[in-house]
Amino acid sequence: MSESPRMYHNPRCSKSRAALALLRERGIEPEIVEYLKTPPDRTALEDLIAMLGVSPRNLLRTSEAAYRELGLADAELPDERIIQAMVDHPKLIERPIVIHGGQARIGRPPERVLEIV
DSSP, rough: OOOEEEEEEEOOOOHHHHHHHHHHHOOOOOOOEEEESSSOOOHHHHHHHHTTTTTTGGGTTSSSSSEEEEHHHHHHTHHHHHHHHHHOOOOOOSSSSSTTTEEEOSSSSSSGGGGOO
16 A cells, blocks of 8 residues: 655644545545645755745735735746745645645646546
């Protein structure tokens, strides 16, 4: 049997709950990481970005107050600054994210996580 997927989850987020329900409906019980309680460090975040195949900016939640307060809308900001902002303020990390088999997907829409499990 293959390793269980890992899910970066926020139980207060409807999309995150929907993605978890989709997995469970298929008999898949992921390892759940409540990333607001146990945030990824810089290395884990960089690995996640690489697995997603996106720029750090694509992982930002632009609706969060910290996004505006930290001036993250500035298109000239280097990736390094964006990653550090997510390390310092994990609420800025888009959710949910499922990792499985060396791949990752952002569950927006939630069905996207089914592409890799």
